[in-house]
Amino acid sequence: MSGDRLVSGSRVAVVGGGIAGAGLAASLMFNGRARGVSLDVRVYAQGEPDSVPPPVVLTPECRSRLAALGCRVPLDWRVHELRGVEVIAEGRRELLPAPAGGLWVVDNWPHGPGGMSVVREALTTAATAQGARFISRRVDRVEHQPPSPDAPAPVRNSGPLVVRAQGSGERFHAVALATGTGSSLAESFFPDFQPAPTVAAVHARVRQSASRLSLAPLARLWLSPLPTIDGLFLLPSAHSVYVLAFGPLVTPADLCQALMMAARDGLLEEGFELSALETTRLPFGPGRTLVAPGQLAVGPAAVGHPLQIGLSETLATCSRAAVGLLDGGLSTAALERRYVRNGLSEMMEDAAAGARSVAWLRRAGRRAPEAFLAARKRGAVGGVYSGGVLGLAAPTPLALLASARWAGLREVVGSWLRTTVEPVPTAMPSLEPDLYYVVDDDPDAREAMTQLLESTGATVVAFADELALFCAVARRPPTAILLDVVLHWVDGLRLCEGLKKHPLTRNTRVLVMSGLDRPHVRQGALDAGAEAFLPKPVEPRQLMQALLGEGLDAPRPALRPADVSAGLEPDRYAAS
Structure with a gap:
C-alpha cells in the first residue's frame, strides 16, 4: 500500500452483481489500468432472479457511459424507441419530447430476458474481459479486522476488511456496496451506515393480446391516479408494458386498480393480461453516511429518486467511486472529499x-x-x-x-375557491346482469361454487387470484363478486374495500366468504363494504338469498328462488 491509495495488487470486493456492481468492477479495472495499477477485483453476485424482469431505457448519455466502460452497445438493443414521455394528471396531458439521440427501450421479454438482465450481462462480460472475477455467494456482513503483526505476510498484505459470505471469509483492502435498494446490509456493512432512503413500490408486466403493441411509442407518467399512488409509470416495449407504481402506502391491489383506470382511459389496449407482479423499493433521496475507511456505497443504495429513467446516475456513481477508491480509498476523510463532496454532491x-x-x-x-x-x-x-x-x-x-x-x-x-366534484369516468362499461365472478385460491372451492352458480343458468368466471379479477372487471363489470378472504397478494377485506371505493365497481355487490366464521371477520367484511358475509362451506340457500339482493339498489341477478330447489339439494356446497 502507498499511504491512502490503492496500488497494484490491492484487493477490492464489490457486493452485488447487478448493473451497479458490474459497472463499478468495469470502472475500477479501466481506471486502474489508466493509472498503471493492477487490481484484484472480486464481485459477489448475490441475489435472486427478477420475478418481474424490468426493461432498461438507454438515454444518449447512458450509451456513452456504457461505451466508456468497454461495454458494447449493439444496434439490436434498439428494439423499441420512445418518442417522448407523456405526463398525465386529472385528465390533463403534456408531452415531453425525447432527446435528439432518442430513448432506447432494451427488452426481450417475454421471449427472452428483460432489459435489465441484458445490460447487466453486457457489463459483466466487459468487467470479466478486463480481469474482474464474479463469485456467486451471498454476503452476510463486512468486518473491519486488521491482521495482527504476528500474522503471516500474505495475511498482513491482504487488507483489513473481511467479507463474510455463506460461511467463508476473505480479506480485502476496500469493499463497495452495490446491492441497490433491495439489500443494504444496514450496519452489517459498517457502523452508522445510512444508505439512500426508499419508498414503497409495486411493479408488474402487462402482456397485450396483439403480437405487437399498437400504442404510440410513449412512456407515460400518471401522477396521483389513486390516493395511495404518487406516480404510475407505463413503459411500453415491443411486446409488453412494464408498469411501476410508487407511493408510501402503495399495495398490489392499488396497482391493479390503477390498471383498471388505465384501460378505461385508453392507456392500455383491450385484452391485456397481468403476467407478473412484485413489491419492491425505490431510492427516495441521497444517503447521509456513505463512506468509511475503504468502504463506500454506489448506485441506488447511495442516491436516487423515483423520477429517474435510465442508468446515467447509477453509472456516474460507479465512475466517481472508482476514482475515489483509487485516489484515497483507505481514508474516510479522503473518500468523503473525493467521492461524496466532489463526486456526488450534484x-x-x-x-x-x-x-x-x-x-x-x-x-x-x-x-x-x-x-x-x-x-x-x-x-x-x-x-x-x-x-x-x-x-x-x-x-x-x-x-x-x-x-x-x-x-x-x-x-x-x-x-379554496371552487367546489370539489368527483370526476366521473368517461367510458364506463355496461353491467352484465347474468355475470358472476368467483375469486378463491382453493381450486376445489372454486370449482364447486362455479358449478353451483352455473346450475342456475348464470355465467360464471372463476379466478385463482385477485390480479386476474382486476383485469376482467375493467372490461366486464359483473352483477356480483364472490370473494374469499385469504388471497395471494392482498387479503379479501382490503380488496373488497378497494372495489367499493373504485368508480367502476362501487355499485357491484361483493359477497365475502371465509372458513373463519368469527364476529370480527364478519364485521370486518361489512365494514369493508360487503353486502353479505358467507361462512364456508357455503350453504346454497343462504347464497341464493344473498345474491337476490333484497333491499339493495343494484340490479337483480338472473337467479330465481325456484332455482334453489331445482337440483341444489345438498345442504352444503363448496368446501374449504
Missing part, C-alpha cells in the same frame, strides 16, 4: 430535489403536467454530473421542484 442535490418534487406534484393536481413544461422552459441548467428527470436533458430536478412548488401552491389556493 447528484445528491438532484436526488433530494427529485424526491421533494413528488410531494409538490401531488399537491399540484391538474397543474402538475404544466409544471413539467414550465420547468423545461428554464433549460437544462445543471452541473457536469447533473441530469434531467424522466431520461430527458430538461427539466432538471431543481427546476422541476421550483415549478412544482409554485403549481402546488396555486392549486391549493384555487381549491
